[in-house]
Amino acid sequence: MKYTLKEERHHRIEVRDKHGIYDAVAEGLKRDIDDLGVDTVTGVEYIQVYTLIGDVTAKEMTLIGRELLADKISQEYRLGRFKFRNSSKVHVVEIAYNPGVMDPVVDSAMKAIRDMGISSVKSLHTSKKYVLAGSITSKQASFIADRLLYNKLIQNVVTHEEGEKHLKPYLFRRVEVELAGLGDKDLIRLSKDRQLYLNLEEMRTIQAYFRKLKRAPTDCELETLAQTWSEHCKHKTMMGAVRYNGRFIKNLLKQTVVKVTEDLKKPWCVSVFKDNAGIIRFDDKNNVCFKVETHNHPSALEPYGGAGTGIGGVIRDPMGTGLGSKPVLNTDVFCFGIPDAPASKVPRGALHPKRVFKGVVSGVRDYGNKMGIPTVNGAVCFDERYTGNPLVFCGNVGIMPRKYSFKKVSAGDLIVAVGGRTGRDGIHGATFSSAELTHESETISSTAVQIGNPITEKKVLDTMLRARDLGLYEAVTDCGAGGFSSAVGEMGEDTGAEVYLDRAPLKYGGLEPWEIWVSEAQERMVLSVKPKKLKKLLDVFSSENVEATVIGKFTNDKKLKLFFKDHIVADLDMSFIHGGLPRLVRNASWKPVKEDPSKLPKHPARLDNDLMKVLSSWNVCSKEWIIRQYDHEVQGGSVLKPLSGVDNDGPQDASVNRPLLDSDRGIALSNGINPAYGDIDPYWMAASAIDEALRQITAVGGDIDKTAILDNFCWGNTDKPEQLGGLVRAAEACRDMALVFGTPFISGKDSLNNEFNTGKKTVSIPPTLLISAISVIEDCSRTVSSDMKKKGNLIYVIGMTYQEMGGSRYFIEKGFKGGVVPRVRPDLSRKTMKSLHAAIKKGFVRSCHDLSEGGLAVALSEMLFAGGLGARVDLSRMPRKKSITRDDVLIFSESNSRFLVEIEPSRNDRFKTAMKGIPMGLIGEVDDTGTMTVLGLSGKVAIQCGIDIMKDAWKKPIYKVMHG
């Protein structure tokens, strides 16, 4: 869309489904309106509106409407406006994107119109029109619009015929920000007013730097520093020093997570903590890389756009690792508020958890599916405290030939920007995501939120890999948080760089130089290119309609110089940008929660009802509603799907995929997370998350000695010593556990200040650590699933059960607090996992499932209903701490490092030999009764329940709240 002064003519075309065609969009909306408590809407009609701009003839309009915009079978179009079908009372709400917000349909529609040979259409925009029939007030109509139809951060309600909204052209002016003579208060105010989110010491450091230079900084310079020094980009807390319990930790990350990887010295770790993703060896010819990160704050404000750009952004990490890898797997993990919470429980300024849930899933779905990357594994946790500040973790694995694993920028290389154009979207994302969310965030941070266009990213991917294979560039990185500033700043750290901001292709005019520099507009990559290869490189991109533009060059003066036409707008030393940040020293403290194992709820006579409650709890229940919306089979590599079993709906542990179609080598992927344990002790939460991720890898047949892990810390405000104390404990657990398990960390990320200020009080999220594991599987045909296979097979529990009920789903569902949080005994756990791996590899195990939330009861139920079989098991045969006397503890304890396995009697002896020295118990046998019978310690039935009933309880909750 180019800036035009001439007022062009606007032509409207409306498209709607023909009468009698089932309109799933309108039907779904109608049910959501009923949910809001507005029951007087009798019908909803949905109309797609296209407004074409230019001197378009009526004949051309008809042609476009008939041949392109309306489906000949199911839809009808009208030049202008339709008459309403429902002639009685209607309210019309029309929603359009705000100026400057990406509308992905525009590019495709313009292309199609050009393909038709019509050149009179200069631009177009789209809007959605909803006709609500029934007797509702205008107030109710705008209530519905506000809750369901639009998000004012990116969209607006069209109130009248509008002309094209022009953004004013930019006329250059150099902006300097005077720092000399400013006192502490003024520095703080300046930081806040410009949304720099820099603290006083950092502002003073900048002031001193420019005092030495005897000049004032430009706006570009200040923004560059604020972006580079943001918590989001620099990880000031994790990389900072901490005073903790009388100890001085110089660099938290380097002394924990990074240290253990250095100590383990795994030869198959290729590149760790350096590039955009951690790289490990896959086979003789290829490496794989893995990255997981969060996109929390944007998803809180605009769930669809926030989650979409979250997955879009993390896909660009493997694309920007080494010389670029091909993305082959996606994973995602979400933490939401309670989906059926009453509206009164949702604080002002926060979206309802159900809307967040739906929007986030749609965002990940549309972006991941359209990129053609299978989303294979995930998890969802629910807790009231995530209502104002949900967590959205997105991960991606890429594969690349080994020779492309490293990059090198040299002085004289050209800086080439590839992909999407730069706009005002995503300004201040890096700094904004480092701050606390408040009930006002939606008004001050609107530019941080944006909509992605996956097809642009797919085109970039297709062409970039071609250019890589032709050897046309020397280095690549993605434009993520901080945009060009971060990408060019990092690439040119050791050389220096000059950038001509006026040469960056823009979506529309009017951007100031600093906005171009820090914009986080999506789908952009930056390449370092030898001048003699430039022409060939540009040809590759243009052959598939991808924009690529030289915006500067790398130099040898170790300076960052930014120009706008002939004006210099920034001139900073790379050493100051990257090394000038004053080191943070923070105080941390930790007060242990008293854990009392003897505190237990009243034991009911039978536990059937408790099992039903646990199975249908939000955390445990089936996530099929989500999983089915993701294409988990594209690329053809799926070997163990997220759901399988007789009816293809049983939950599996890690996913297994073959990234190369002609090889049986594979990748197992898993996630471990349990915030409920963190309320008691973040140390054991972290240990449990590692154990869980590795259990899942083991359960499918993976080897922990070929497994790498990733951390994602999401915490509240770590300026508060007790919050930071918990973070220190979690980080130390990561180090302690990974060292014994022998699993190196290869990449990680943290997101702090996950708090929501309602205006009255601050709600902090529970401390949350996600551990993601990636394991190389030698032979995918040696992997197992969790669904029980055959009547007559033996069922073993592997691993010790302890009285560890703290944070358990059983306690939470009973509303009971206290108890001991599950520990990890890493030596025994490692031994157990190694032995089980060997047994699975040898083919002794028919099915395997790890015990996690809900303990034995949930794992056994899932295995049985997934396999359509029954079983009778005896708790007295479980290996357990002798002091346990209660059935509910054995059934629902969430002790770590435990598995259920199914063994064919003919392989029993060999299986037992393979597992020698590991605590385990033969608890029963698979049968075809379709009933799960659990005998308690006294020999009496503790649970007896049909698998269909259990499956129903487990399967329905999310479908029910989402209306199918």
Added chain:
Amino acid sequence: MAKKVRALILRTAGTNCDLETAYAFKMAGADPVLMHVNAVIEKRSVIDSSDILAIPGGFTYGDDIASGKVLANQLKNSLRNELSRFVASGRLVIGICNGFQVLVKMGFLPAVSSVPGDSIDATLSLNDSGKFESRWVYLRGPENGKCVWTRGLLPVIEMPVAHGEGKFIPKDPGVLSKLKKNGQVVFRYCDPSGNDAGYPFNPNGSVEALAGICDPGGRILGMMPHPERHVTYLQHPNWRRRGPKASGMGIGLEVFRSGVSFARKHL
């Protein structure tokens, strides 16, 4: 030596099943040639020198406006003559998922009573569930041997679907009855025993559970399910339930073999 069968696999912005489709053709003994539509428009002769045209799955141009619509529009406007000649000469076309949507929106399918491309007789629209869904389905095979892509298939086979707009709607009852009379019905969604069944067996609400159709000549096949995602046993969701000795190819490969073998013998 047996004739080389050249399969032109067309891709563009948003295509994403191109590599596995090419791989399936290779497994079936063809020579797959993967080309971007821009390159094909520049070098049109590649169409004439191919035996098979495959339009793979994906989200071409984001499926903006409607799924497959923008690519259908482009092919109609840029390559109409070449494509018409290609099908008129009896060469083979397969459109899978998004490729099926493209063929239907170009009028190449079902073409019940006209030359392919001359009229629009059907559409594929939003699933009744209102959303994209990925799941394995059972398909009942063709009642006759007309379609050259599906000869020798078992009566009930399994493949995955993954789409948001797969509900087949014929223009009117006349089109539907011609489809049946002409023997153009290739696949219907069904339950494991091959009987008609509702959601989720019919995953999108397709009229008469239609999952795949061919043109009256039996050489152009369009289908929503993905045969290229079931070319080895490891891709089946429950290969482990067959016991530790599961092995072999997946049933989807038969589709490619059938088409390639026909092309080798007759083209």
